[in-house]
Amino acid sequence: MAGGASEPGRSVTSKVLSILEVFETHLRPLSQGQIVELTGLPQSTAHRLLSELVTWGALYRDDNGRYQVGMRLWELGQHAGRQLRELSRPFIQDLHSLTRETAQLAIRDGSDALYIERVYSSKRVPRASRVGGRLPLHATAVGKVLLAYEEDWVREAILQHGLRAVSSRTHVDPGRLAEELATVKEQGFATTTEEVRAGVCSIAVPVFHRDGPVGASIGLVMASANSGNMTRHLQTLRGASRQIELATDHIPLSTILRFMTPGGK
Known part of the structure; x- marks a missing residue:
């Protein structure tokens, strides 16, 4: 059958997506052999689909026969969250200029914090993610803010889904994390210390939306x-958050929330 769709339970679309998904983490x-191993696709199917993806521009094949994300797919991805990102960018840049620390903006995408804007500090701090990258909500300050202000049923589903330890200091006990999130909501900010990578700490506040729920989170x-005095930046963070709220007030919340499906990718 065309596209190898005779394989039980796998459509052509699911096979293509399994190939693209490999490049999220690699x-x-x-x-081609590595892609076959990671996706479980037959060699012949992988070869044909890879060729089609290269022809369309979703992937690029180098002179050594290896594949990587192509420019056309990268360009297409830039449209995701574009309004929020472009309107927020000046204020993320201001936040960086005023603090001289790495400033970032994130939204919830399933059980992950999806980073849609970031301005890097020139200081030597280990990098744990990038624009377009994801980290578990429970391990990051921006993620904890997003989780703390979520609806109860969403938060409960994520807490009970199984919390992955990104580092030895990641908080993975659901009961204790629920208590921490209650404190985050009460005080209006979250912090982490080496929960993703050694040598890194973070602080974040919510970005609200006029329709009610939190729309995003910004952090440093x-x-x-510097973990002991991160809160000195709270006033600046909250000021930047308010500016983003005003700038994005006209964006329907549904435009932001379309990313936010529990357990989704």
């Missing part, structure tokens, strides 16, 4: 040596 170019990332 940033280096991959050979810095060296963990």
